[in-house]
Amino acid sequence: MSRVIDQYQKACQSLAGGVSSSTRVNRAVGHPMYFDRAAGCRLWDLDGREYIDLCTSHGATLLGHGDARVRQAVEAALERGAACSYENEQHAALAELLCDVIPCLERVRFTGSGTEATMHCIRLARAFTGRQKILKFEGNFHGYHDQVMFAIGTPADQLGPEDRPNPYPGSTGIAAGLADNVVIVPYNRVDLLEQAFDQHAHELAAVIGEPIYYNAGCIIPNEEFITAMRELTAHNGVLLIFDEVLSAFRMGLGGAQEYLGVMPDLCTLGKAVGGGYPLSVFGGRRDIMDRLMPTGDCQHSGTYNGHPVVVAAALAAINAYRQPGFYDHIHAVANLLYDGLTQLFAKHGVQASVHGLGARFGIYFGLTGEPRNYRDAVQHQRDHMLRFIKAAIAHGVYFHDYGGAACHHGFCAAMTIADAQEALRRLDAAIATSFSPAS
Numbered sequence: 001m002s003r004v005i006d007q008y009q010k011a012c013q014s015l016a017g018g019v020s021s022s023t024r025v026n027r028a029v030g031h032p033m034y035f036d037r038a039a040g041c042r043l044w045d046l047d048g049r050e051y052i053d054l055c056t057s058h059g060a061t062l063l064g065h066g067d068a069r070v071r072q073a074v075e076a077a078l079e080r081g082a083a084c085s086y087e088n089e090q091h092a093a094l095a096e097l098l099c100d101v102i103p104c105l106e107r108v109r110f111t112g113s114g115t116e117a118t119m120h121c122i123r124l125a126r127a128f129t130g131r132q133k134i135l136k137f138e139g140n141f142h143g144y145h146d147q148v149m150f151a152i153g154t155p156a157d158q159l160g161p162e163d164r165p166n167p168y169p170g171s172t173g174i175a176a177g178l179a180d181n182v183v184i185v186p187y188n189r190v191d192l193l194e195q196a197f198d199q200h201a202h203e204l205a206a207v208i209g210e211p212i213y214y215n216a217g218c219i220i221p222n223e224e225f226i227t228a229m230r231e232l233t234a235h236n237g238v239l240l241i242f243d244e245v246l247s248a249f250r251m252g253l254g255g256a257q258e259y260l261g262v263m264p265d266l267c268t269l270g271k272a273v274g275g276g277y278p279l280s281v282f283g284g285r286r287d288i289m290d291r292l293m294p295t296g297d298c299q300h301s302g303t304y305n306g307h308p309v310v311v312a313a314a315l316a317a318i319n320a321y322r323q324p325g326f327y328d329h330i331h332a333v334a335n336l337l338y339d340g341l342t343q344l345f346a347k348h349g350v351q352a353s354v355h356g357l358g359a360r361f362g363i364y365f366g367l368t369g370e371p372r373n374y375r376d377a378v379q380h381q382r383d384h385m386l387r388f389i390k391a392a393i394a395h396g397v398y399f400h401d402y403g404g405a406a407c408h409h410g411f412c413a414a415m416t417i418a419d420a421q422e423a424l425r426r427l428d429a430a431i432a433t434s435f436s437p438a439s
C-alpha cells in the first residue's frame with residue numbers, strides 16, 4: 001500500500017477534501033502529492049520515490065527547494081525574534097531593492113498572497129479614479145477574491161460571443177451583481193479591446209491583465225495588443241495594472257514589464273518574490289500609492305503583512321536573482337528543455353507544441369497554430385495532457401494539473417543542464433509508454 005494514498009485518505013477525515021488549497025489535488029493522478037522532503041530541483045514523496053520538479057511549487061520556488069541563502073536569511077530573522085506586525089529595517093531595504101529592479105515601482109506595499117495583492121490594487125484603482133468597473137481578459141487569472149473570479153476556466157461551450165464573453169463565475173458563492181462591475185475581453189484582440197473602450201472607458205477604473213499569459217501555459221501578447229492596452233488606458237484616465245504574480249523574475253529581473261518594454265501604472269508581484277515564502281507585493285506610481293492610508297484614504301492593512309521571516313527570505317532571493325549569469329542559466333536550461341521536449345513529441349508522433357518564456361512554459365496537445373488566447377488554448381486535447389502528466393509522474397518527473405485549460409509548468413534555477421537532460425530522458429520513456437499505439 002502506498003503511504004501517499006494512505007495519507008490522502010487520512011487527511012480527508014479532517015481536512016476538507018484532504019487539501020489546504022483546492023487546486024492541490026493533481027487531476028492527472030486523482031490525489032494530492034505528499035512530499036516528505038525536497039532539495040534543489042528534486043522532490044521525494046512519502047514512499048521515498050524521487051522526482052524532478054517541473055511544477056516548482058506553482059512558481060514559488062524559482063531558486064529551487066531549500067536554497068541555502070534563503071534559509072540562512074530566514075534563520076537569522078528567527079534568531080532575532082521575528083517580531084511580526086512591526087516594522088524593521090529590512091522592510092525599507094526590500095522596498096528600495098524592488099523599486100530599483102522593477103521598472104514601474106516608485107512605492108510598494110507588502111501583503112500575503114497574490115490574491116490579496118490584486119484585491120488591494122483594484123481597491124486602490126477605484127479609490128484613485130473614483131470609477132467602479134474593471135476590465136479583465138478572458139481566462140487571465142488574478143487570484144481567488146470575488147472581484148476577479150469571472151471568465152476563469154469557462155468551459156469551451158459556454159464562452160459566449162467574442163465581443164461579449166460570458167462572465168462565467170469561477171466559483172459558487174460570489175455575491176450577486178459583482179459581474180456587472182467587470183468588462184471581459186479576449187486576450188490579444190485589439191479590435192475587441194478598442195470596442196470595449198468605446199463603450200466603457202468612462203466607467204473603467206482599471207484594466208488588469210497578465211502581461212505574459214502564463215495561466216494558459218505561456219501566451220505572449222502581440223506588440224499591437226500590449227501597445228493598445230497602454231495607450232487606451234493612458235488616454236482615458238484608466239489605470240493599467242500588470243498582474244506579475246507569476247511573471248515577475250521569471251524571464252529577467254524586471255519581469256514582464258521590462259521584457260515587453262511597457263510600463264504599467266501599478267503591478268502585483270507574488271510567488272518568486274518571496275523565494276518560497278508567502279510574500280506578495282503591490283506597487284507602482286507614487287501619486288497612486290500615496291492614496292493608501294495613512295497618507296491617503298484607501299485602506300490596506302494586515303497583521304501578518306511583511307512578516308520579518310518572509311521579508312528576509314525575499315531579500316535573499318532577489319539578491320540571488322541579481323547575481324551575474326542567473327538569467328543566462330535560466331535561458332540556457334529553458335532552450336534545452338523546451339527544444340528537447342518539442343523534439344520528443346515529434347519523435348513519438350504526438351501532436352503537441354511547447355511554448356515557454358524564461359523559467360515557465362506550457363504544453364499544448366492537439367493545437368495546430370500558436371494559441372493567442374483562452375479561446376484557442378481551451379481547444380487543446382485535455383485527455384492527452386492528463387495522460388502525459390500521469391506517465392511523467394510515473395517516470396519521476398513531477399508536473400501538476402490544475403484542471404481546466406492548459407496548465408503552466410516550470411523549472412528552477414537549481415536545475416543544471418545535466419538535470420534537464422535527465423528530465424528529458426525520463427520524459428522520453430514517459431511519452432513512449434503513454435502514447436504508444438498499444439496504450
Ligand SMILES: Cc1ncc(COP(=O)(O)O)c(C=O)c1O
Nearest residue numbers: 113114115141142143243245246
Ligand atoms: C497571475 C496570478 N495572479 C494571482 C494569483 C493568485 O496568487 P495566490 O495563489 O498567491 O493567491 C496567481 C496564482 O496562481 C496568478 O498566477
